[in-house]
Amino acid sequence: MNKNLLYILILIFISLTSSKAQQDKFTCSMVKQSGANHQQKLNYPGDESIDVLYYKLEITIDNLGKRISGKVTINAECVSSSIKRYFFDLTNAMEVKNVSFSSGKADFEHINNKIVVSPNSALNNGDIFTTVIEYSGQPVSSGFGSFQFSSHSGNPVIWSLSQPYGASGWWPCKDTPADKADSADIWITCSSDLIPVSNGKLTGVDIVNQRLHTYKWKCSYPIAQYLISIAVTNYHLYENTFIYNDGLDTMKLSHYSYPENFNEQRKVFYDEAVNMLSIFSDLFGQYPFIEEKYGHAEFSWGGGMEHQTISSMGTYSTGIVSHELAHQWFGDKITCADWHNIWLNEGFATYCEALYSEQVSGRETYNNMINSEMGYARDAIGSLYVQDISTTASIFNYNRSYAKGAVVLHMLRGVLGDDVFFDAMYTYSNNVQLTYSTANTADFQRIVESVSGVDLNYFFDEWIYGENYPVYILSWDYSGSAGNYSLKIDLSQEINSDPEFFKMPVDIQVIYEDYDTTFTIWNDQPIQEITITGTQKPVSIVLDPYNKTLKDVIYLREQMIPADFSVSQNYPNPFNPDTKIIYSLSSRNDVTITIHNAAGQLVHKEVINNAPAGKHIYSLNMNSIEAGVASGIYIYRVMTKSGSTAKKMVYIK
Numbered sequence: 001m002n003k004n005l006l007y008i009l010i011l012i013f014i015s016l017t018s019s020k021a022q023q024d025k026f027t028c029s030m031v032k033q034s035g036a037n038h039q040q041k042l043n044y045p046g047d048e049s050i051d052v053l054y055y056k057l058e059i060t061i062d063n064l065g066k067r068i069s070g071k072v073t074i075n076a077e078c079v080s081s082s083i084k085r086y087f088f089d090l091t092n093a094m095e096v097k098n099v100s101f102s103s104g105k106a107d108f109e110h111i112n113n114k115i116v117v118s119p120n121s122a123l124n125n126g127d128i129f130t131t132v133i134e135y136s137g138q139p140v141s142s143g144f145g146s147f148q149f150s151s152h153s154g155n156p157v158i159w160s161l162s163q164p165y166g167a168s169g170w171w172p173c174k175d176t177p178a179d180k181a182d183s184a185d186i187w188i189t190c191s192s193d194l195i196p197v198s199n200g201k202l203t204g205v206d207i208v209n210q211r212l213h214t215y216k217w218k219c220s221y222p223i224a225q226y227l228i229s230i231a232v233t234n235y236h237l238y239e240n241t242f243i244y245n246d247g248l249d250t251m252k253l254s255h256y257s258y259p260e261n262f263n264e265q266r267k268v269f270y271d272e273a274v275n276m277l278s279i280f281s282d283l284f285g286q287y288p289f290i291e292e293k294y295g296h297a298e299f300s301w302g303g304g305m306e307h308q309t310i311s312s313m314g315t316y317s318t319g320i321v322s323h324e325l326a327h328q329w330f331g332d333k334i335t336c337a338d339w340h341n342i343w344l345n346e347g348f349a350t351y352c353e354a355l356y357s358e359q360v361s362g363r364e365t366y367n368n369m370i371n372s373e374m375g376y377a378r379d380a381i382g383s384l385y386v387q388d389i390s391t392t393a394s395i396f397n398y399n400r401s402y403a404k405g406a407v408v409l410h411m412l413r414g415v416l417g418d419d420v421f422f423d424a425m426y427t428y429s430n431n432v433q434l435t436y437s438t439a440n441t442a443d444f445q446r447i448v449e450s451v452s453g454v455d456l457n458y459f460f461d462e463w464i465y466g467e468n469y470p471v472y473i474l475s476w477d478y479s480g481s482a483g484n485y486s487l488k489i490d491l492s493q494e495i496n497s498d499p500e501f502f503k504m505p506v507d508i509q510v511i512y513e514d515y516d517t518t519f520t521i522w523n524d525q526p527i528q529e530i531t532i533t534g535t536q537k538p539v540s541i542v543l544d545p546y547n548k549t550l551k552d553v554i555y556l557r558e559q560m561i562p563a564d565f566s567v568s569q570n571y572p573n574p575f576n577p578d579t580k581i582i583y584s585l586s587s588r589n590d591v592t593i594t595i596h597n598a599a600g601q602l603v604h605k606e607v608i609n610n611a612p613a614g615k616h617i618y619s620l621n622m623n624s625i626e627a628g629v630a631s632g633i634y635i636y637r638v639m640t641k642s643g644s645t646a647k648k649m650v651y652i653k
C-alpha cells in the first residue's frame with residue numbers, strides 16, 4: 001500500500017475516534033470471597049431510631065457442645081421523636097431467654113433475625129436506656145465464619161470473624177458499621193487451660209472454679225460491632241514494645257501464637273510490626289489505640305482480619321502484617337460508614353503495604369508493587385463504590401476494592417504531589433469529626449479538596465463512581481531539519497461507558513537522540529493535538545512514563561517495546577481473511593490480544609493464560625470474529641502485565 005495513503009488512513013482513524021467522544025497479598029480478599037455468594041442483606045443497616053453507646057458482652061464458651069451462652073448489656077440513646085419498640089439483630093438460630101429494659105423485664109419478640117423489644121413506656125428523643133439480653137445457642141455462620149469451633153494440633157481453637165454481616169450470628173447488636181459504640185467490655189469465660197483474647201486492655205482474670213476462668217477485656221475507644229472479636233486456644237504469648245514520641249509514649253504489643261508455630265521467622269514478623277507502627281504513626285498520626293495495645297491472635301482461617309487492637313491472623317508475611325496494621329487507622333479508627341465505601345478500608349490498607357515497602361526498601365519497590373496492583377485493577381468490574389453489597393464476594397472483590405482502591409490513592413498522589421497528598425492523608429486520619437467515627441467517600445474528598453485547594457470532582461466522579469480506565473491512543477510525527485524540528489502529537493481515548501472519557505493530567509516524555517524531556521498536559525478532550533519544537537529529531541514518545549495513571553496505551557507508531565516481549569508485523573498484510581500475529585516472550589506470562597476498528601471499537605479480544613516463553617503465532621480470521629466487518633485499518637495490540645505494544649494491519653474484503 002502507498003505510504004502516504006496509509007498515513008492518511010491513520011489520521012482518519014484518529015478523527016473517527018474523536019467523533020464518538022503475590023499469594024499472601026491476596027489472602028485477606030480471596031478468603032473473604034470464598035464461598036461467599038450467599039445473599040446477606042439480612043438486617044442491615046440496623047435500627048436507625050437508636051444510637052448504641054456501650055456494649056458489654058459476657059460470653060461463656062462450651063467447647064465440647066460447640067455452644068455459647070451469654071448476657072449482653074447495651075446502653076443506647078433514642079434518636080427519634082417517639083418510639084414504642086426498637087430492635088437489635090440476632091440470628092433466629094440463637095435462643096433468647098430473657099430481655100430486660102432498664103430496671104425491669106420487657107416484652108420481646110425474636111423474629112426475622114431481630115429481637116424486637118417493647119419497653120413499658122415510650123422512648124423520646126434523647127432518652128438513654130439499658131437493655132440486657134440473655135441468650136444461648138450454637139452460633140451460625142453468615143459470612144467468613146462469624147463464630148467457629150475448630151482445632152490445631154489436637155487443641156481446641158474458638159474464633160470469631162464478623163465482617164460484614166456476621167456479628168449478629170453470635171451476639172445481639174446493632175449490626176451496622178455506621179453506629180459505633182463509645183466503649184465496650186468483653187468478658188470471656190472458658191476452660192482454664194485456654195487463653196481467651198479480645199479487644200482492648202486486659203483488666204483482670206477471675207477464677208470461676210477448677211475448670212473455668214474469665215478474662216475481662218475493656219475497650220475504652222469507640223468500636224464498630226464487626227471489630228469486636230474472640231480468639232481462644234492454648235496460646236503462646238510473645239510481647240515486645242513500641243516506643244514513640246521520643247520515649248514519651250510506650251505501648252505493649254501482645255502476640256498470641258499457636259505454640260507449635262512460634263519460631264524465629266514468626267518472631268521476625270512480630271518484631272517488624274514495631275517498625276511498621278513507627279512508620280505509619282509518622283505518616284498518619286500516632287497509633288490510634290496507644291492507651292490499650294496492638295498485637296496478633298493466630299486463628300484457623302486463611303487470611304487476616306483487622307480486629308481493633310488485635311488482628312486475627314491465619315497467615316504471616318510482611319504484606320499482610322502491614323495491611324492489617326494499617327487498618328487500625330483506616331478501618332478501625334475511621335470506619336467506612338457502609339459497605340458501599342469499603343475501599344476506604346481495603347484500598348487504603350493495600351496502599352499502605354506499598355507505602356511501608358517504599359519507606360524500608362525505596363521507590364523502586366513501591367513502583368513495582370503499584371505496577372502489580374495496576375495489573376489487577378485493570379480487571380476490576382463496576383465502580384469502586386460498590387453498588388451491590390448483598391454478597392461478600394462483591395464487597396471484597398480484590399481487583400476492585402483492594403487493588404483499584406490502592407491505585408486510586410497512587411493516582412491521587414500523582415495529581416497532588418507528595419507534600420499535599422501526605423498532608424491530606426494525615427488531615428483525614430486526624431479529622432475531629434471522623435476520628436473514632438465513620439466516613440464515606442464524600443468526607444474523604446471534602447478533606448482532600450480543603451487541604452489541596454483543588455476541585456477534585458472530576459477525579460472522584462471518574463475513579464470512584466465511574467468504571468474502567470482510560471485507553472489512550474497516541475500518534476506522532478515530526479517535520480523540519482537539523483536544529484529546527486516540529487513535533488506533532490495527537491492524543492485520543494477509546495470511548496468508555498461512564499465516564500465517556502477520562503479527564504486527567506498526563507505526562508508525555510519525548511526522547512531525542514541525545515536527551516529526553518517530560519512535560520504535563522491537562523487531557524480534558526476526546527482528541528487533543530500538541531505541538532512542540534526542538535533542536536533534535538525525536539526518536540520516541542512515551543505516555544505517562546512514571547506510571548502515575550491506570551491506563552493502557554495504543555501507539556500508532558513503532559515504540560520501544562518492553563524487554564520481556566516483542567511483537568512482529570502480522571503477515572500477510574494487507575490480508576483477507578486470514579493473517580498471523582507473531583510475538584515472543586522471554587518468560588511465562590499472561591497475554592491479551594485485542595483488535596480495534598477504525599472507530600476505536602473493540603471487535604475482538606483473546607486472553608491467553610500462562611503462555612510459555614518463546615515464539616508464538618496467533619492466527620486470526622476476520623470472518624470468524626464478527627459478521628460484516630468492513631475493510632480498513634485495524635489496530636492489534638499485544639499486552640502482558642508489564643506493558644503493551646500495538647501495530648497496524650489492513651484488512652481488504
